Amino acid sequence: MPFSPIHHTFGPHVSGAYLIQSLKQLCLFWNWKSGKERDWLRETLAQWFDAECYLFSTGREALLALLRSLPIEQGSEILIQGFTCVALPNAIHAAGFTPIFSEINPETLNIDLEALGGKITPRTKVIIVQHTFGIVADMKALRGIADKHRILLIEDCAHVLPDATGPKRIGQYGDFLMLSFGRxxxxxGIxxxxxxxxxxEVAAILQLEEQRAAELSWCSIKRLLLYPLIxxxxxxxxxxxxxxGILLIAAKCKALAPVITKKEKAGYQSPLLHRMPSALCALVRWEFKRFQLINDHRRMLSKKYSTAAAEHHWNIPSGIEEHLPLxxxxxxxxxxxxxxxxxxxxxxYLDDGWTGASVCPRNVDQEASGYIPGSCPKAERLAHQILVLPTHPTMTEKQADRLIKILSATMPRNGDS
Ligand SMILES: Cc1ncc(COP(=O)(O)O)c(C=O)c1O
Structure with missing residues (x-):
């Protein structure tokens, strides 16, 4: 048995070269907070999408800043899908709105269009669409629904970014895009x-939000930059x-920043916003240089899993398209x-947090997040049946072959009891 694990969450982007970049940033401490790397990332994204861009220290803070900037009254309803990350309902609550969970389509893991229609009320002001794991939602149809009901459409692109050969439906139909550069x-960018x-109009308010946001502390930036080394x-x-053992000690000594804090699992997001540190923007810049390679690697592994699924009769969502960088x-x-x-x-280790509950991870207080148990039965059922396979940049082809071999020996065939 190899000592290096097959995993989702143990530094999935952290190759030797990524580590060197992060150590370089760790040394350049005078550039950690503000600097030219932040300006570069903002300008690059603005050019890429031909739009305005505002940066925050996490995707959930970016979403909170956006929701606060929208011209909608407090108490408005915001539609999101069941089988989602707690970051979404938390940001919605922190902005003073009500999350309404809508059922998913198990064949795409995305919001179900028919069920969505039944959730729209005069209080619905926004739909947040999540391209779950990179399976692209039906954006044309969603744009049609949003226009018909005069609802704003936010595209949550935390799970996928388009590339030169990627799906063109991403980023074309939403009024707003949210990106995450999480680990x-x-x-x-960690x-x-x-x-x-x-x-x-919204851009002008977002600009103020970003200007008013605090810089992350030296200690927080150091912790983030130490993550690749650890x-x-x-x-x-x-x-x-x-x-x-070392990871447990590092977490206990607070040398590792948790992805989701205890308070967030209990349904609370701080109203404070922070700017994205320039050092982390530099890491994103480094990743962007090899972004096509990263996505092509994801495509190659996805194709391998697809082929294995056909061969071993594994049950997979029919909405998976071959060209997607899942x-x-x-x-x-x-x-x-x-x-x-x-x-x-x-x-x-295949627990990536997206299992066991409609609002993930499973140890989230479901009711505090606003989810009504039983309201999205397909999402709940699917959360217990889903097993996700890694496609990240440090998952090797050899590891994927080993995983497929072990899985085919471990799993009951589709249709077997
Ligand atoms: C679908 C989705 N949206 C938003 C977020 C929030 O992103 P961040 O972790 O950068 O706050 C996540 C986090 O995992 C997510 O999975």
Missing amino acids: DKAAS SGGAIITKNT YASTKPIYGLGLGK QKFPIFVSDADLVRSKLKRVNI
């Missing part, structure tokens, strides 16, 4: 988020048990927890 996202828009040194020895490759099994626990014994 397991399409391009990683943390960071952006709002992109052509709406000049994972690069523990990953190769994780299978020996040592790596796990952030993760989903398959359905009757008891996903059982498969995951068997795989752990052979140093394979």
Whole structure:
């Protein structure tokens, strides 16, 4: 059994070269906060989407800043899908609005268009569309629904960024785009988020929000920049048990910043906004230089999993298109927890947080997030059946072959009991 694990969350972008870049940024401490890298990222995204761009220290803060800037009254309803990240309802609550969860289509893992129609009321002012794991939502149809009801459309692109050969439906139909540069996202700056828009009135307010936002503290930036070093040194020895111990100590000593805090799991997001540190923008810049390669790698692994799914009769969503640079490759099994626990014994960790609950991760207080248990039964059922396979930049082809081999021996065939 190799000591280096197959995983989703142990520094998925952290290759040797990424580590060197992060150490370089760690040394250039005078450039950590503001600097030319932040201006570069803002201008690059503005040019890319031919729109205005505003940067914040996370995607959830970017979303909060956007929601606060919208011309809608407090208490308005915002539609989001069941099977989502707690970051969405938390940002909606923090902005003073009400999240309404709508059922998903299990074949796309995205919002179900028919169910959506039934959730729209005169109080509905916004729909947030999430391209789950990079499976692109039906944006043309959603634009039609939004226009018919005079509702704003936010595209949550946390799971996918378009590239030269990518799906053209991303970023074309939304009034606003939200991007995340979190540690397991399409391009990683360890943390960071952006709002992109052509709406000049909202853009003017967003600009003020970004100007008023605080810089992250030196300590917080140092913690984020240490993340690649901690994972690069523990990953190769994780299978020996040592790596796990070091990670636990690092988390206890607060050397590692949690992806989602205890307060966030309890349904609370701080109203404070922070600017995206220039050092993290520099990491995104480095990732953008090889972005086509990153997405092509995701495509190659997704194709491998697709072929294996056909061969072994695995149940996969029919909405997966071959050209998509999937952030993760989903398959359905009757008891996903059982498969995951068997795989752990052979140093394979497939719990990415997107399992076990409609509002993820599973230890989120579902009711505090605004989710009414039973309101999205398909999302709840799917959350127990989903098993996602890694496509991230440090997942090798050899690891994917090993994963497929072990999975085909572990999982019941589709239709078997
Ligand atoms: C669909 C989705 N939207 C938004 C976010 C928030 O992004 P961030 O982690 O940068 O705050 C996440 C986080 O994982 C997410 O999965």
